[in-house]
Amino acid sequence: MRAVDALMECLKAEGVEVVFGLPGGANLPTYDAFYDAGIRHILVRHEAGGGHAAEGYAKATGKVGVALGTSGPGATNLVTPICDAMMDSVPVVFLTGQVRTELLGTDGFQEADTIGITMPIVKHSMMIQHPLELPRAIHEAFHIARTGRPGPVVVDIPTDLSRADIPYEPITDVHLPGYQPTTDGNxxxxxxxxxxxxxxxxxxxxxxxxxxxxxxxxxxxxxxxxxxxxxxxxxxxxxxxxxxxxxxxxxxxxxxxxxxxxxxxxxxxxxxxxxxxxxxxxxxxxxxxxxxxxxxxxxxxxxxxxxxxxxxxxxxxxxxxxxxxxxxxxxxxxxxxxxxxxxxxxxxxxYPLAYSDSDDSEIKPQYMVQALFEATEGNAIVASDVGQHQMWAAQHYHFDRPRQWINSGGLGTMGFGLPAAMGAKVGRPEEMVVCITGDGSFQMNTQELATCAQNGIDVKVFVMNNGYLGMVRQWQELFWDRRYSQVHTGQYPDFVKLAEAYGATGVRLTDKHTLVEGMRQALATDGPVVVDVRVSAEENVYPMIAPGQAARDMVG
Amino acid sequence: MGEPGTKELLSLEELEAAGSFRTGRKHILSILVENKPGALTRITGLFARRGFNIDTLAVGPTDDETISRITLTLDGAVQSIDQVTKQLHKLVNVLKIRDLEPTETMARELALFKISADGGSRAEVMQVCEIFRAKIVDVSKRTLVAEVTGTQEKIDAFERLVRPFGLVEMARTGEIAIARGRAET
The missing domain is CATH 3.40.50.1220 (TPP-binding domain)
Incomplete structure (x- = not known):
């Protein structure tokens, strides 16, 4: 069979139910194999969205996520999710297309040294040199990603090799002499x-x-x-x-x-x-x-x-x-x-976690998280983006179960939230999955709303909209004499219209007195929903250990 | 030193002082790796990331054709060497690492020296070569090429002695090393 058909067999043998990806020239053979392989493939709108979706899937289920991209820009778009998965020890196998072997090193069309670019940010990576290596490499990749300290593994597959006709024998043993994690504890x-x-x-x-x-x-x-x-x-x-x-x-x-x-x-x-x-x-x-x-x-x-x-x-x-x-x-x-x-x-x-609530209808961001906790009865899987909203969510949404909280901790990747929520929902369809994001973060991977709408992936996005890159603004306020440099984003775009343009439902909530009820309605609406929640513009996350200080000197 | 992200002005001296310490102790690491593409790059990349300067690096086959030995020498703080070896162990292609104790190790380097040696100085140069048991492997009218093996220190000493005659060029392999006695490296 073709090497790519063997690849499909390997994925099935590894128990892969779903992959996230985007086709291109160099992985055309792989996509031809997906056509009738019986593995669910979700077409994302940007490879980074696919990479983070695979991470969200892995974090929500504990299984290995899989993301695909073509050569060159497809692979470089995966760099951020790869690094993110490395920092947070997320098991994800990344399958990238590569130009045909005779073009390697010639600056061929859509050629990038994927293995070289990703080397410092992978748990392991392999470039396929011979089609017969492919099945074993795939099983090794899953084994390495899943065991020990989990992490990302990249397998780079030159397009000509993936079309080769190979004899396929299922592989049941993986033997890696240089990889023997100590698992038992002395x-x-x-x-x-x-x-x-x-x-x-x-x-x-x-x-x-x-x-x-x-x-x-x-x-x-x-x-x-x-x-x-x-x-x-x-x-x-x-x-x-x-x-x-x-x-x-x-x-x-x-x-x-x-x-x-x-x-x-x-x-x-x-x-x-x-x-x-x-x-x-x-x-x-x-x-x-x-x-x-x-x-x-x-x-x-x-x-x-x-x-x-x-x-x-x-x-x-x-x-x-x-x-x-x-x-x-x-x-x-x-x-x-x-x-x-x-x-x-x-x-x-x-010292309880406290904040001074507004005395009018203004929605304080902390209250927004509390309202969401109430509206979801504390039961949702919460995927977060990165910034102030992430910290408030971590503080005020009280997580009782493992894998209920999905965020980008180590790398702090803005744009992680929506695709991660999407991946989590795909992996745990029976759960309520919400994404807490900011107006800054959300725009870094909004395109995946199209993926959610097209595939009926039912995520509810709550945008904590303060018109600022809030965390940076907070630091400029506290440590840089309020010189607000390039942090004001204003009320652009109109998230309600944006949601509608993508085929999702858009809602705007601006009054704290009706916030919980508004959220409940959004949660009860079918399909993906974007809730634009207008919150106080200049609220700070407290308490805080200021930079260079010790824990006992917390402020706020 | 102030945390990045705060306003505090940093002097260049402070930045330098914050750089990594050197113990002055030379380390010889002997690393066995699977003969796989990219293995060497992964290893050198790791050193670069951790801010180590590799002084010398030698790669060659072992008695097992699927395995190569990388010998590298560097100067590093004890604490961080430990961290680097742990990080190296995490590379899937790395099979074994030893931080060799200088006193329990045989280390050798090969060097080629092209030295000016016309009429007047030739005899004297050859005498130095003899003392160091250097082999003369090429002679021309104005130069000769000497081959020396030995420890890094011996080769450094040879260099110091022949430099006054006029050192045209020099090539060194970097040390390779093996543990003394019965123990496997």
Missing amino acids: QKQIRLAAKALANARRPVIYAGGGAVGASAELRELATSDRLPVTCTVMGLGSFPASHPQWLGMLGMHGTRTANYAMDEADLIVAIGARFDDRVTAKLSEFAPHAKFIHIDIDPAEISKNVPAHIPIVGYASNILPRLTTEYRALKPDPARLEEWWHRIESWRAR
Whole structure:
């Protein structure tokens, strides 16, 4: 069969239900194979939309996402999603077309060195050199993307090779001698960690994106005792926000309670978190009294930014149950945590997440998120874009389930939200999927509204419209003497008309008194809906750790 | 130093001081990689990203034809070398990495020196070559070419000695290394 037909067989063998892509010259053979392969293909309007959709699909389902683009510009348009998937450890296989082999290196039409361009931002990549390599390469790509620390894998396929006639034998084994992730966690280290935890008087569990796949296990550990839990923006949902042991998100725009707890903790259990600068703030003053247990699948994360006293390398889902067992066996005295909880409760009471609401009909952005929480009864999968709305959503939409919150944390990619919501809805059609975006972010991939409308992908987009690139404006206000340089976007375009032009429904909401009801109606409307919510123009995200400051010096 | 994004003016000195530290300890990394396209680029790219200067780099086959050995020498802070080795381990084509201890390692480099050696100085140049057990592999009327093997330090010393005679040009391979004793590198 043709190599591309073998490719389809491989995708099916990997359990691929859906792919996102856009055809072009160099992947014509692949698209000919899709014609009757029986794999659902969703035609996006820009490769970046397809890439982020595959990410959204992967984040919502835990399965490997697949995105396709042609050679040259098709592949370069995928660069942002590839980098995004790398930063947030999202399993996605990217299949790019390439010019035929005799044109390689000659600056042929639509030729780009895809492997070279993407090399620093992939978990792995492969250029197919011979058609017989293709099936194995595809299975290796899925294996690498899915296992260990997940991430993007690029497979670049020259168009002539994809047309070659090859004998196809299903491949059932993948053997990669240079890729053997440590998954189990060292028992001795686990025992050591249990002992440290049992002796801690001021412990905090700090969970990141790596805890999303071990949410039940995390809960089991935390509730073995009253261990307080905070999550990074990537980890939200891995521990229920409604749980009494929840401290809120930590970091630059986290709660005071979470940040103060980290500041005074004597033991921090980091689970699948990487001590990002948005979490640690001033590194030299980060958690000055704490010892660190660091559980991570990636040994390169251990002691990268903060030296770990007890490193444990492996899957959190393997390690946490054993840590829980060891911890319980030590029968630690729960009374030792009483003083600590007393301290935490006093912060909680003193510093709730607050903002001053308007006394007229003006919609404060924080209230918009609260209204959405109410209108969706806290049940929606929320895909967010990047900026102020993302932080407010993280603060005020209380996530109780893993994979309920989908955002671009590491790379901070504006334009991620809509396509990610689209991918999430495709992967979890039974769920209500909303996208919270800003007027700036939304326009960076609005074209995917056409994809949603054409395919009946039922996402509801809530645009927090303040007419500014809000986060940049906030920084200019606070740290650059209010010199607002190139942040004003005004009320362009008219999002209601734009939605209608794309075949979606457009709604505008401007009054806080009817906001929840308006949102409910939008949610009840069939098909994709864009809700243009006009909010206060110059509201700031607080609390905040100012740049260069320590967590204990939070403002606002 | 101020966080990027704030107004604070940065002096060029501050920027330089914030750059990476060097321990002065030379590291020899021996890396076994699968003989796959792009493997070398992935490795050198990683060093570039982490801000390391590679001093020398040598690539060649091993006893197994599917595997190549990359030997590179560099100068780096201990902490970051650790980080680089961990990052290197994540590359799928990398099979094994060793940060070789200088005292437990045999390291050798090959160099070719083209030295001015007309009538008057020729004998003296040849004497230096003899002391260093350098082989003279080419002679012309005004120059000769000497082949030297040895540690980086020996070759540096040879260079210092022949430079006064007039060093026309020089080519060095960079060190390759192997662990002493029975242990596999």
